[in-house]
Amino acid sequence: MTTAIAAATDAILGTYRRAPMELVRGAGVELFDADGKAYLDFVAGIAVNALGYGDAGLEKAMRDALEDGLVHVSNLYRTASGERLSAKLVESSFADRVFYCNSGAEANEGAFKIARRWARAQAPAKHEIIALRGAFHGRLFGTLAATDRPQYRMPFRPLAGGISIAERDLGELEGMLNPETVAAVIVEPVQGEGGVRVIEHEFLRGLRALTKERNILLIVDEIQCGYGRTGTFWAYEQAGITPDILTVAKPMAGGLPMGAVLMTQAVADAMQPGDHGTTFGGGPFVTSVALHVFDRLYDPALLQHVTDNGAWLGTALQALADRSLKVRAVRGVGFIWGIDVTDAAKDVVARALDLGLLICSAGEHTIRLLPPLVMQRADLARGVKLLSEAIG
Ligand SMILES: Cc1ncc(COP(=O)(O)O)c(C=O)c1O
Numbered sequence: 001m002t003t004a005i006a007a008a009t010d011a012i013l014g015t016y017r018r019a020p021m022e023l024v025r026g027a028g029v030e031l032f033d034a035d036g037k038a039y040l041d042f043v044a045g046i047a048v049n050a051l052g053y054g055d056a057g058l059e060k061a062m063r064d065a066l067e068d069g070l071v072h073v074s075n076l077y078r079t080a081s082g083e084r085l086s087a088k089l090v091e092s093s094f095a096d097r098v099f100y101c102n103s104g105a106e107a108n109e110g111a112f113k114i115a116r117r118w119a120r121a122q123a124p125a126k127h128e129i130i131a132l133r134g135a136f137h138g139r140l141f142g143t144l145a146a147t148d149r150p151q152y153r154m155p156f157r158p159l160a161g162g163i164s165i166a167e168r169d170l171g172e173l174e175g176m177l178n179p180e181t182v183a184a185v186i187v188e189p190v191q192g193e194g195g196v197r198v199i200e201h202e203f204l205r206g207l208r209a210l211t212k213e214r215n216i217l218l219i220v221d222e223i224q225c226g227y228g229r230t231g232t233f234w235a236y237e238q239a240g241i242t243p244d245i246l247t248v249a250k251p252m253a254g255g256l257p258m259g260a261v262l263m264t265q266a267v268a269d270a271m272q273p274g275d276h277g278t279t280f281g282g283g284p285f286v287t288s289v290a291l292h293v294f295d296r297l298y299d300p301a302l303l304q305h306v307t308d309n310g311a312w313l314g315t316a317l318q319a320l321a322d323r324s325l326k327v328r329a330v331r332g333v334g335f336i337w338g339i340d341v342t343d344a345a346k347d348v349v350a351r352a353l354d355l356g357l358l359i360c361s362a363g364e365h366t367i368r369l370l371p372p373l374v375m376q377r378a379d380l381a382r383g384v385k386l387l388s389e390a391i392g
Contacts, residue, residue, distance in 0.1 A: 023039075029372050043359060046370065047370045048251055050229075051374055061293075066285070072285065073284060084287075092298055093234055094243060096268060098262055102257045102258060104138055106281075107249050108143045109140055111184075112146075112163070115245060118267050129185075131146035131147070131187075132185075137188075144160075170206045170210065187219070189222065189230070198331060198333050204236070204239040205241055217245060218241075220246045227252065228306055230310075230333045232307075244267050245261060247260070258287075258290055309377055314337065316381065320384060321339070324391055328341065337368070340365055349367070356386065357386040
């Protein structure tokens with residue numbers, strides 16, 4: 001590849017096995033490298049770029065956001081866009097209060113602190129946080145302790161204490177959820193990194209009932225599956241439950257770093273000035289852009305588009321699975337799909353890249369598809385065809 005940036009000149013820490021090409025431009029649902037090669041994008045910056053690339057409305061929102069000269073002022077002062085966005089987030093959900101931050105892991109770390117602060121006011125020993133088998137909640141010390149990936153965890157022990165992983169089994173949880181010691185359970189309605197597993201609605205309802213009965217908080221992590229990706233604005237809506245705390249991040253601000261923790265008033269009441277903080281979180285520039293993204297994604301027509309085309313995509317992927325001996329299973333909903341393959345996922349990802357299709361993995365043998373939410377049927381079909389070639 002002529003445009004490959006020589007590894008020897010690359011000073012970026014090697015925490016990612018980055019693809020060799022240099023991306024220089026994006027348009028619609030395609031990215032282009034320095035040689036002019038086009039890539040149909042089924043990654044969307046890992047579930048971030050819901051509106052694709054070069055979106056006129058998003059670009060205008062960014063330009064307009066600069067007009068007042070306010071990029072950042074800190075959380076010592078109020079700005080209109082942060083207040084307006086929080087009102088929209090509250091109105092769209094179960095929540096009464098919003099804490100802004102800058103990433104997914106940060107949102108979950110915040111959620112853990114908020115849950116503990118609430119719990120300690122209930123009972124002195126109430127502090128434990130329980131995550132579930134297959135979970136991914138981030139790579140900071142607290143969130144790593146709630147992430148079920150031994151290879152991510154082992155080199156960094158000891159991880160934060162009081163956080164453990166339980167089986168996704170209501171019977172087992174019934175035995176574990178001691179109201180005197182457990183503060184919260186955290187769950188992704190669709191486990192993304194853990195292989196794209198849509199958690200059964202019955203399990204979510206059972207978990208909600210059990211946590212409520214035991215005065216334990218339910219934290220829903222919608223960092224990857226929220227904001228329309230499953231076809232409803234919030235994924236929890238489909239199970240007919242409401243959490244006590246919800247975390248969101250990736251698509252919130254059109255590619256700018258942003259996260260948020262949403263919570264009920266009862267939980268928020270436990271938090272006092274100084275209990276948590278962030279220098280950058282919820283600044284006027286990101287929240288102005290995020291207001292535009294919210295309005296574009298909190299739109300019944302967009303959500304219907306994701307529902308209808310997600311169902312079509314699921315059928316097309318199942319048809320691919322039915323005719324390929326190299327596909328073991330297909331799972332997903334809306335615009336988040338996982339495909340278990342017999343080959344190493346990284347090999348399929350590399351072959352797709354050669355064919356001009358960007359896909360990512362979710363485990364050794366699972367391909368993950370996260371197209372921009374605006375992708376149309378013809379491009380979805382083109383992607384499935386290229387994927388079929390890449391799988392072989
Ligand atoms: C469900 C979930 N939670 C948390 C995170 C961590 O988010 P970030 O990478 O922004 O820290 C991710 C990232 O992939 C995620 O998918």
